[in-house]
Amino acid sequence: MKRYKCTFVVLLVSFAVLSVFSASPLDEDVEVELVLTREGNTSELPCNLQVTHPPDKVSLVEWTKGDDEQPLYKVDFRGVQTQVVPKPEGENRLSLRLVEDKKALLVISSTKVADEGLYNCRVDFYRSQTTFTHVNLTVIVPPQGVQITDELGIPIKNGVTKAYAAGASLILICVATGGKPLPTVAWSRDGEIVTNVTQHFPERFRSQNILRVPELTRSDLHAVYQCEVSNSNQQPPLIVKVTVEMFLRPLEVTLIDPFRFNQTFSAEKKYELICRCKGSRPPPIISWWKDGIPMEGGTISVSADGNTTTSTLWFTPQASDDGLVLSCRAANQMVPHSELRDSWMLKVLYPPKIILHLGHGLQPSSIREGVDVYFECQIIANPKVTRVWWLRDGIRLASNASAGILVANQTLVLQGVSRRSSGNYYCESSNTEGTSRSVPFQLKVKFEPVCGEPNNRKVLGVAKGEPVKIECKVDAEPAARYFRWSFNSTPGISRILKEHTANAGLSILTYQPMSASDYGTIQCWGNNEFGTQRAPCIYHIVPAGRPDPPNGCVVANITHHNANITCVKGFDGGLKQKFIMLVKVGDTEITNITSASTDFEVGNLDAATEYTFVVFALNAKGWSKSGSTLMARTLAAPGLKELRRSTVQSKETKLKGPWMYILLAGGSTLIVAGSIAIIIFVVRRFKVDSPVRERRRSPKRNELSLGPSIQGFTDAGTDDKNPDLIPPPANEALLTAGLIPTAPYTITTRPSQKRNCATQMPVKPYHVTWAPILQSRNCATQTPPPHKESSV
The missing domain is CATH 2.60.40.10 (Immunoglobulins)
Incomplete structure (x- = not known):
């Protein structure tokens, strides 16, 4: 100064x-x-x-x-x-x-x-x-005015220059108008003279000084330059200040790891990512990019001094993001080429991704019984999988060479597949991120039709003139669509039946027997592209009759007040049957239960009481002849005082011991021996030479009522008077009550030249068959003989 x-x-x-x-x-x-x-x-x-x-x-x-x-x-x-x-x-x-x-x-x-x-x-x-x-x-005379302009002559307003980018040059011109003598003009910054070279223009009464800054730096942001104008020491100089405004490029961009997950993510989980930029003026534009593709979202916040800008993004990585580059970019749009970025290589952990396919060269449409099939399991996972399982229909498979199943890590081999090999196959694997299962591969093993019935045979009871719909269900892959029906009668009549409808795997035949010759065997064959069914589905059409009683009844469970009884069904007489159980205490009927199955549950029983359970079968033709009888005792109720059992046998106990069984066995043996002797005597006396006799009908025997709750039911069928059948003697009262079953055997006379159907050995003239009549068949037609109740 x-x-x-x-x-x-x-x-x-x-x-x-x-x-x-x-x-x-x-x-x-x-x-x-x-x-x-x-x-x-x-x-x-x-x-x-x-x-x-x-x-x-x-x-x-x-x-x-x-x-x-x-x-x-x-x-x-x-x-x-x-x-x-x-x-x-x-x-x-x-x-x-x-x-x-x-x-x-x-x-x-x-x-x-x-x-x-x-x-x-x-x-x-x-x-x-x-x-x-x-x-x-x-x-x-002091100067009249002072003005500062930029290099283009544009006046500086409000004491602030326009914004300059770092590296740009700054030119400011300070012009003083008037004054006598013409004043001097000088530029200073922070009290130090920068330049005092004054240009005088007397003819225009002006003086000026030009400030030149070749290259602005970050330190020039908000720098204050002042122009001092003076032409005398009689008064202080005129001072005009100007502030330099600048656009600054970002200094640094940083991706912050707030949770220290070391750039490792788990798929489908949500993470908070933070990108921080410093040194940009004005605040930069921050954008997120994944593998060069911009991502949407991100919340921007700016610090109070405007020097730090933060962008927060909620990111949910996918398995496909593993190995991609995630970057944060910050750029000041007012400064060209000012973009900075920070990047991460994504490490995404995810459960296994599994693709299951057939082995090379195999076509799903050409797999048939007997060929070898193998599957390949393609797995993509991060981290590596620890276990691999193979499943069929939800059940894990293990290597079993005898069954033709070979499991080798990611390969499954099925040797000589059969129709039982069909199903949905899965490949399942796991790693630290979880367990995954492939999309199921439905393996369909092609095979020719086979009958869908369990034993290929079914007996249907049909009345004369009654139409019946016979369903022929055939298992095949692909499903059978063409069917053939045939009928064989006992006299040897055979014909093709065409009155049927066919669908995928099912054919329905409507059959109506009109005479005795219409009863016989109906056979059904299915056909698909692999051939015709070898063993047909067989349906024996017999006259409808009463059902056989259930057998093998046992107590499945018994408590103080409840009992579960289970029996085995007998022959239904060719018709739909149901079952009735009578519950008795002594000779008094307590209740009866009707069920569609042979499983009964009885409640509200008294504790420590002995009950008798009798089970019958019933269809449209009537009741079964006798019922299966079962006796059981309910448990004593808890808390009741029970009688102590004595360890000394009483006289009654002694009588009921093994001696009683010995006496019963001896009596039974004498009765059987006597019956056989009577039969031999009768046969020899009448000298029967032919097994065929004229049938004579015996008088009908009325069915007695089974109980007060089921009165009104009568026998719908009649018994044939067959001279070849000799019923055993029985107590009429027990037979009437239905507590003694009929004899499970028949005695027939046959000529010596006849042979057994099963062994082809000669049959004695008087042959005793210890089997239910319904199980014997005609040797020529393999059809059951007529039922003794006119049903079979």
């Missing part, structure tokens, strides 16, 4: 000297005093009153201006009173002030620019020589 002031003073003195010499041609030895003043201020022009030869005195002081001989201001001391003669236009503004006896000051109040010039002070003495004092008055 001192250097600046010295320069300014030198300029003013030079200007004053030039003004003096231009005003009047003075001698070089004449001294000229310089007086500087500001327009409007009070100016004091000194005049020397020093007496050369004392005690001489001043007689006259006279002020003139320039070449004007007319005194501007005069003071005459020669009279009684001092006379002041000011110039008319200088009245009230000019005055003389004496400073002791050595100096007189011409005071000009409210100095104007017109007052500027060379003033001459003439001093006359009474005796001494007249002296002259020359004073050059310079009136300083």
Whole structure:
């Protein structure tokens, strides 16, 4: 600043000297005093009153201006009173002030620019020589205005420049208008002069200084430059400040791992990702990218100082993201080529992804019984799988060479597949992320039709004139769509049946027997692209009859008040049957239960009571002849006092011991031996030569009521009077009650030349068959013989 002031003073003195010499041609030895003043201020022009030869005195002081001989201001001391003669236009503004006896000051109040010039002070003495004092008055006019513009001449508004990018050049021009003399212009920053090179343009009354910053740096952000304009030390300089605004590129971009998952993710889980950018002005645009493809979302937040910008993204990785590059990019759109990025290589852990397919060269449509099939399990997982399982229909498979199943890690081999190999096959594997299962592969082993019935045979009881629908279910792959039906009767009549409908795997035949010859065997064959069914489905059409009673009844479970009874079904007589169980205590019927199956559950029983359970079968033709009888005792109720069992056998106990069974066995043996003897005697007496006799019908035997709750049911069928059948003797009362079953055997006479159907051995004339009549068949037609109840 001192250097600046010295320069300014030198300029003013030079200007004053030039003004003096231009005003009047003075001698070089004449001294000229310089007086500087500001327009409007009070100016004091000194005049020397020093007496050369004392005690001489001043007689006259006279002020003139320039070449004007007319005194501007005069003071005459020669009279009684001092006379002041000011110039008319200088009245009230000019005055003389004496400073002791050595100096007189011409005071000009409210100095104007017109007052500027060379003033001459003439001093006359009474005796001494007249002296002259020359004073050059310079009136300083401050600048009228200061303006700062950019390199394009656009004024800077509000003291802030436009935004410059880092690296750009800055040019600011400070222009001062008016001022006398023309002022100097200087640029400074932080109190230090940057440049003071002033350009003057007198013709335009302007002065200017250009500030040039070749390359802006980050430190220039919000830098304050000031332009100082001054043309006198009489007043402080004019100062105008300007602040530099800048666009800054990002300094750094960082992906933050807040949970320290080390860039390792689990698929389908949600993670919070944070990207932080520093140093950008204005705040940058932050974007998320995955494998070069922009991602949507992200929440932006900016710090209070505007220096840090944070973007938060909720990210749910997928298994397919493993190995891809996740990046965060930050760019200041106001600064070209300012993009910065930070990237991660994604490590995504996921459960196994499994693809199951047939081995090379195998076609699903050409797999048939007997061929070898193998599956391949293609697994993609991260981390690696620890176990691999093979499943069929949800059941895991293990290697079994005897069954033709070979499991080798990711390969399954089925040797010589059969129809039982069909099903849905899976490949299952697991790793630390979980367990996965492949899409099921449905293996369909092609095979020719086979009958869908369990034993390929079925007996159907049908009444004359009654139509029946026979369903022929055939298992085949692909399903059989073509069927053939045939009928064989006992006399050897065979014919093709065409009155049927066919669907995939099922054919329905509507059959109506009208005479005895229409009863026989119906066979059904299915056909698909692999051939015709080898063993047909066989349906024996027999006259409908009463069912056989259930057998093998046992107590499945018994408690204090409940009992579960299970029996085995007998022959249903060719019709749909149901079952009735009578519950008795002694001879008194307690209740009866009707069921579609032979499993009964009885409740509300009394504890510690012995019950009798009798089970019958019933169909549209009537009741079975007798029922299966079972006796059981319920448990004692808890808390009841029970009788103690004695360890000493009583007489009754002794009688009921093994001796009773020995007596019963002996009696039974005697009865059987006697019966056989009677039969032999009768046969020999009548000399039967032929097994065929005229059938005579025996009188009908009325069915007795089974109980009060089932009265009204009567026998729908009648018994044939067959001379070849000799019923065993039985107690009529027991037979009427249904507690004694009929004999499970028949006695027939056969000629010696006949042979057994099963062994083809000669049959004795009198052959005893210990089997139910329903199980014997005709040797020629393999059909059951007529039922003794006119049902079979």
